[in-house]
Amino acid sequence: MTLKDLADIMFPDVTLTVDEIEKRYPERDLEEGAEVTRFAPSPTGFVHMGSLLSAFQDFKLAKDTKGIFYLRIEDTDTLRTVENGISGIISDLANFDIYPDEGMISETESIGNYGPYIQSERKKIYHAYAKYLVEKGLAYPCFCSKESLDETRKIQELNKERIGYYGSYARCRTLSVDEAYEKIKNGEEFVVRFKSMGDFNNKITLNDRMRGKIEFPENDMDIVIIKSNDKLPTYHFAHAIDDHLMHTTTVMRGEEWIPSYPIHHDLFKTLGFKEPLYAHLGLVLKIDENGTRRKLSKRKDPEASVSFYHEKGIPPEATKLYLMTIANSNFEEWFLSNPTGKLTDFKMDFSKMSESGSLFDVEKLFNISKNYISRMTSQELYDKSLPWMEEYDKELFELMKKYSDYTKAIFNIERGGEKPRKDYASFSDIRGGIWYMYDELFKDVNYEYQKVTDIDEIKKILNLYFNEYYDINDDKDTWFSKMKEMTEKLGYASNMKDYKKNPENYKGNVADISTVIRVSITSRSQTPDLYEILKLLGIDRIKTRINMIK
RNA sequence: GGCCAGUUGGUGAAGUGGCUUAACACACUGCCCUUUCACGGCAGCAUUCAUGGGUCCGAAUCCCGUACUGGUCACCA
Numbered sequence: 001m002t003l004k005d006l007a008d009i010m011f012p013d014v015t016l017t018v019d020e021i022e023k024r025y026p027e028r029d030l031e032e033g034a035e036v037t038r039f040a041p042s043p044t045g046f047v048h049m050g051s052l053l054s055a056f057q058d059f060k061l062a063k064d065t066k067g068i069f070y071l072r073i074e075d076t077d078t079l080r081t082v083e084n085g086i087s088g089i090i091s092d093l094a095n096f097d098i099y100p101d102e103g104m105i106s107e108t109e110s111i112g113n114y115g116p117y118i119q120s121e122r123k124k125i126y127h128a129y130a131k132y133l134v135e136k137g138l139a140y141p142c143f144c145s146k147e148s149l150d151e152t153r154k155i156q157e158l159n160k161e162r163i164g165y166y167g168s169y170a171r172c173r174t175l176s177v178d179e180a181y182e183k184i185k186n187g188e189e190f191v192v193r194f195k196s197m198g199d200f201n202n203k204i205t206l207n208d209r210m211r212g213k214i215e216f217p218e219n220d221m222d223i224v225i226i227k228s229n230d231k232l233p234t235y236h237f238a239h240a241i242d243d244h245l246m247h248t249t250t251v252m253r254g255e256e257w258i259p260s261y262p263i264h265h266d267l268f269k270t271l272g273f274k275e276p277l278y279a280h281l282g283l284v285l286k287i288d289e290n291g292t293r294r295k296l297s298k299r300k301d302p303e304a305s306v307s308f309y310h311e312k313g314i315p316p317e318a319t320k321l322y323l324m325t326i327a328n329s330n331f332e333e334w335f336l337s338n339p340t341g342k343l344t345d346f347k348m349d350f351s352k353m354s355e356s357g358s359l360f361d362v363e364k365l366f367n368i369s370k371n372y373i374s375r376m377t378s379q380e381l382y383d384k385s386l387p388w389m390e391e392y393d394k395e396l397f398e399l400m401k402k403y404s405d406y407t408k409a410i411f412n413i414e415r416g417g418e419k420p421r422k423d424y425a426s427f428s429d430i431r432g433g434i435w436y437m438y439d440e441l442f443k444d445v446n447y448e449y450q451k452v453t454d455i456d457e458i459k460k461i462l463n464l465y466f467n468e469y470y471d472i473n474d475d476k477d478t479w480f481s482k483m484k485e486m487t488e489k490l491g492y493a494s495n496m497k498d499y500k501k502n503p504e505n506y507k508g509n510v511a512d513i514s515t516v517i518r519v520s521i522t523s524r525s526q527t528p529d530l531y532e533i534l535k536l537l538g539i540d541r542i543k544t545r546i547n548m549i550k
Numbered sequence: 551g552g553c554c555a556g557u558u559g560g561u562g563a564a565g566u567g568g569c570u571u572a573a574c575a576c577a578c579u580g581c582c583c584u585u586u587c588a589c590g591g592c593a594g595c596a597u598u599c600a601u602g603g604g605u606c607c608g609a610a611u612c613c614c615g616u617a618c619u620g621g622u623c624a625c626c627a
Contacts, residue, residue, distance in 0.1 A: 041627090079626085162553085528587080
């Protein structure tokens with residue numbers, strides 16, 4: 001029996017040779033310096049904040065360098081794979097304006113010449129390489145049971161030795177070709193393990209694009225490369241094969257991958273592949289109940305999921321700005337000096353990317369979102385919030401649609417210019433800010449009167465104001481001087497400074513008067529500019545609302 | 551336990567040996583502006599960079615030890 005015989009019986013279905021495969025994945029024809037990056041999630045449902053961050057950085061790097069960004073689906077863990085998981089990921093990405101140049105574009109379709117882009121469909125390719133390794137004596141079948149592996153582990157723990165399948169613990173490594181062949185022939189289950197030639201006492205160095213040099217002991221673990229039940233590859237093996245064939249130049253991934261670098265290095269070296277560059281991103285953390293930091297978890301933390309922010313009505317662009325600020329330490333400053341700048345104008349710099357995990361700060365996200373929304377035109381705000389309303393606030397959606405011009409005019413109050421009004425951190429804040437503008441919603445309201453609460457006084461003010469002073473055609477200055485005039489007439493102070501000096505001389509001040517009007521017409525003590533509000537509501541609505549006051 | 555990473559205010563952080571008695575932003579507090587709220591303006595908020603030692607005329611920045619936090623050691627990615 002030869003290694004060739006063993007390889008044949010292990011992989012009876014392999015028809016392609018490694019050389020043939022290599023020919024199908026030629027070098028990419030790209031400009032000097034162009035980066036090929038990828039986002040490679042498992043289709044477990046939806047995209048997590050941390051993965052979105054890396055997807056966005058990958059996308060950005062490819063765009064910055066006129067390279068290629070592709071989407072590869074890592075579905076080698078069949079247990080975790082979720083129905084329609086791929087379209088979920090694609091739509092989450094699209095929501096953030098991230099479109100792959102290559103790779104999956106729907107549940108089943110892909111674009112690009114370096115596919116298939118779903119790992120489960122690349123089985124033959126992995127098998128061809130695994131077979132090649134077996135033939136070369138660089139991989140072997142392993143028949144160890146779960147139980148015996150557990151036992152080994154216990155012994156290692158007891159002896160305070162390194163845990164794993166290596167050295168004399170790698171029992172199947174020394175099995176003769178004949179023995180292995182016989183076992184397979186008899187139908188014994190096996191995994192394929194990589195035969196590491198590494199030595200734990202040697203050092204290897206990873207030159208991380210963000211972190212610089214990191215030193216490790218060389219890998220000497222005979223890791224599993226092909227699993228027994230479905231014969232799919234493990235992550236490590238698929239990573240080496242795929243990123244080699246697809247010619248990825250830079251792999252960005254979470255720092256939880258740093259420890260497995262020696263394995264990847266070993267694999268690339270043994271297979272004769274050129275290693276990609278790596279950048280290990282800091283994790284996105286949160287503080288849990290015990291006050292300690294931990295990785296945001298998709299399962300435990302609702303705020304980890306990208307859809308959480310969508311539901312809240314945070315514009316995706318704002319989330320993107322936030323992620324940029326936590327991932328790139330120089331981004332915030334850049335953005336402050338280029339508030340209207342396009343994200344594409346910002347150039348990424350690995351040395352400015354943050355290495356330590358950052359706490360996810362919802363307050364900061366809200367602030368960024370608030371600023372972002374305040375810079376929209378009323379038309380933009382209308383267009384972007386409408387679809388959100390359709391999904392989450394049907395009632396307001398209908399009104400916004402029915403009275404579209406009116407709604408846009410409402411949005412336009414104190415919008416535009418140098419210092420726009422900043423009162424919406426999310427689309428879900430809109431209702432609270434404008435509901436009273438619609439008659440349909442202005443029912444059974446609670447009036448939030450402040451200092452003046454006496455109903456007779458209120459009525460007196462309203463009657464005087466709307467019968468003798470208010471004219472919808474007045475410009476703002478005239479409008480306000482009339483307000484002051486009436487204020488004086490009623491025995492209130494029109495000048496705040498005078499009032500502050502001698503409050504006892506007055507019944508109140510002009511602010512109290514406008515508050516009465518504001519509350520009577522809108523029920524709310526806090527609204528945008530009253531002049532604009534009155535004008536927009538129009539005299540008919542105003543009259544109706546005055547009559548509602550009992 | 552082994553290996554690896556990280557550690558600058560409540561938070562994100564700037565900082566790469568003297569320009570730092572530590573920038574900027576968020577949050578918070580106070581004042582001012584103001585017809586409400588918001589906006590805006592001003593001020594306050596780390597004498598100190600986890601800690602101990604060392605190098606140096608000089609250290610948040612370089613070196614060594616320690617501590618703490620996180621990650622990882624699967625036929626999960």
